[in-house]
Amino acid sequence: MYCEDGKVFVEKEDQCMSCKNFKKGVACPLLQALGLGMVTLEGIMYVTNCGFYAENRRHLKLIDQKHEKNN
Ligand code: SF4
Numbered sequence: 001m002y003c004e005d006g007k008v009f010v011e012k013e014d015q016c017m018s019c020k021n022f023k024k025g026v027a028c029p030l031l032q033a034l035g036l037g038m039v040t041l042e043g044i045m046y047v048t049n050c051g052f053y054a055e056n057r058r059h060l061k062l063i064d065q066k067h068e069k070n071n
Helices: 020-024 029-035 065-070
Strands: 002-004 007-009
Touching: 007 029, 020 029
Parallel strands: none
Antiparallel strands: 002 007
């Protein structure tokens, strides 16, 4: 994660990529604080053990193609 021109950039190494709060944006207290300028970030920081982390789970169902073709 790093900041540039007032924007926050999250990288694939950051835990945020699979975090529910990152998907919602404003639900992340750290991103919110960085975005509002309440916290500054010098250089690059990798988020690996965030106390606010909430796993973003996908809820996909596999469709039985044989069953679909017969209908
Ligand atoms: S809550 Fe933590 S892990 Fe989730 S997006 Fe924010 S900083 Fe990243």
